[in-house]
Amino acid sequence: MxxxxxxxxxxxxxxxxxxxxxxxxxxxxxxxxxxxxxxxxxxxxxxxxxxxxxxxxxxxxxxxxxxxxxxxxxxxxxxxxxxxxxxxxxxxxxxxxxxxxxxxxxxxxxxxxxxxxxxxxxxxxxxxxxxxxxxxxxxxxxxxxxxxxxxxxxxxxxxxxxxxxxxxxxxxxxxxxxxxxxxxxxxxxxxxxxxxxxxxxxYRTDWNWGAAVGEVDGKRIGINLGGGGPDGLRNGISHTGVTIDGRVHKIPTVLEWEFDPSNWMAPWRMTTDRMELTFTPFYDRYARTNLLLIRSTTHQCFGVFTGRVQTDEGEWLTIDGLEGWAEDVHNRW
Missing domain, CATH: 2.40.370.10 (AttH-like domain)
Known part of the structure; x- marks a missing residue:
């Protein structure tokens, strides 16, 4: 696809x-x-x-x-x-x-x-x-x-x-x-x-997702971090992109996630050919639900992003201190 x-x-x-x-x-x-x-x-x-x-x-x-x-x-x-x-x-x-x-x-x-x-x-x-x-x-x-x-x-x-x-x-x-x-x-x-x-x-859905917002060199930046699925995509389509002053810059390549499930407060890494980010959490929102048909386990960590992202025009923007979250979710519903 x-x-x-x-x-x-x-x-x-x-x-x-x-x-x-x-x-x-x-x-x-x-x-x-x-x-x-x-x-x-x-x-x-x-x-x-x-x-x-x-x-x-x-x-x-x-x-x-x-x-x-x-x-x-x-x-x-x-x-x-x-x-x-x-x-x-x-x-x-x-x-x-x-x-x-x-x-x-x-x-x-x-x-x-x-x-x-x-x-x-x-x-x-x-x-x-x-x-x-x-x-x-x-x-x-x-x-x-x-x-x-x-x-x-x-x-x-x-x-x-x-x-x-x-x-x-x-x-x-x-x-x-x-x-x-x-x-x-x-x-x-x-x-x-x-x-x-x-x-x-x-019935079974597992994913990683993250978002961050802030200002970089006078530009308003919003980042959406996609993931999920064995190939790093959602059924063949990337969900990763950057919004710069309201305009979407779509990143079509796989976003690689690196994190430690035994230590959710350790730094996370998210990388593609156009994105290199480190996420440092300050809070882990852990939630677990088990209600017969509905079962869910979520670690949603809130923290700060640093690194860089590339625009559609090829310009690299330095990210330093953007706030947001990253999560690991496993659902049965």
């Missing part, structure tokens, strides 16, 4: 939910119509709809998740206070689609998830995405801004004629707003990263 750029609108699937071969590749704008994901009886139980927002500010790191599977849905609000490295975690799971409403295609409206103690609402508009969350201890009111000309990688990578992954990796979304913890309000100015998925995939 080639790392083909999609430049015209295209449906991801046909009317019966089968993969449209013309959709395979990546786009720098939202050109894939994913409304057909989940149609047809083949592969029921394999549909996965996902909205994950990771937000980094000088005082806090927090993550908001809405996830919809055919047989269950999950919602989560996780917050880390950076000064003390104290975490707050609120998680719920509900059967089938109870309390859940998700768009078929990215940017098409509102995604909501309501449970017993957690409410989440993500509203898309021309100005950006308004992120609203409420738990007994945490309240989030944040706008993840979309600046004129901003690009994000949309990627369609197939497993078979019927099973296909579609994700959007949208890095470097400036944030404004507040996060309130136990009644104390904090400024939430920083950056947000979106991991959006509309997929019908296999």
């Amino acid at each position: 080639s790392d083909h750029e999609i430049t015209e609108p295209v449906p991801l699937t046909d009317d019966r939910g089968r993969l449209n071969p013309a959709s395979i590749g990546w786009a720098r704008q939202q050109l894939h119509d994913t409304d057909g994901v989940g149609r047809g009886c083949y592969g029921w139980g394999r549909t996965k709809r996902w909205e994950y927002w990771g937000i980094v500010t000088p005082t806090h790191i927090f993550a908001l998740t809405i996830g919809g599977l055919d047989y269950a849905n999950v919602r989560q609000v996780w917050v880390l206070e950076r000064a003390t490295l104290t975490a707050i975690d609120a998680f719920e799971i509900s059967p089938l689609g109870r309390g859940l409403s998700m768009t078929g295609t990215h940017g098409a409206g509102v995604n909501t998830s309501r449970g017993r103690t957690i409410d989440l609402r993500f509203e898309d508009s021309d100005a950006g995405t308004r992120l609203l969350a409420r738990t007994p201890r945490v309240q989030v009111e944040v706008l993840a801004e979309t600046r004129p000309g901003h690009e994000a990688m949309g990627l369609a990578s197939p497993h078979s004629r019927f099973l296909v992954d579609y994700t959007v990796k949208d890095v470097d979304r400036p944030t404004t707003g507040t996060i309130t913890i136990d009644g104390v309000r904090h400024d939430a100015s920083g950056f947000a990263v979106l991991d959006h998925a509309r997929s019908r995939g296999p």
Whole structure:
């Protein structure tokens, strides 16, 4: 499979939910119509709809998740206070689609998830995405801004004629707003990263993923680190790229990951012919779930990146002190 750029609108699937071969590749704008994901009886139980927002500010790191599977849905609000490295975690799971409403295609409206103690609402508009969350201890009111000309990688990578992954990796979304913890309000100015998925995939999924944002020589840099699969790609397509002042520079080659599973706080290395990065963690977010059909093990480490990346024009940019995360995930769902 080639790392083909999609430049015209295209449906991801046909009317019966089968993969449209013309959709395979990546786009720098939202050109894939994913409304057909989940149609047809083949592969029921394999549909996965996902909205994950990771937000980094000088005082806090927090993550908001809405996830919809055919047989269950999950919602989560996780917050880390950076000064003390104290975490707050609120998680719920509900059967089938109870309390859940998700768009078929990215940017098409509102995604909501309501449970017993957690409410989440993500509203898309021309100005950006308004992120609203409420738990007994945490309240989030944040706008993840979309600046004129901003690009994000949309990627369609197939497993078979019927099973296909579609994700959007949208890095470097400036944030404004507040996060309130136990009644104390904090400024939430920083950056947000979106991991959006509309997929019908296999039961077992394993991957590495990372993101980082900051400024380099007056340029605004957002890095998306792709991985997963035995060949270092996601079903033949690289998920690695760099956004520079809002423009995507796609890296089609395999990203090699080096880390020590016996010591997650040791430095990580990520390299391709156009990227040489060292990641130094300061916090390991470990999560393990075992709920019959749903099983997951995650090490998501937060830290600082140094090294260099190369633009499409061949210029090397030095990376020094960009904040972000890198993760190792093993899911059965």
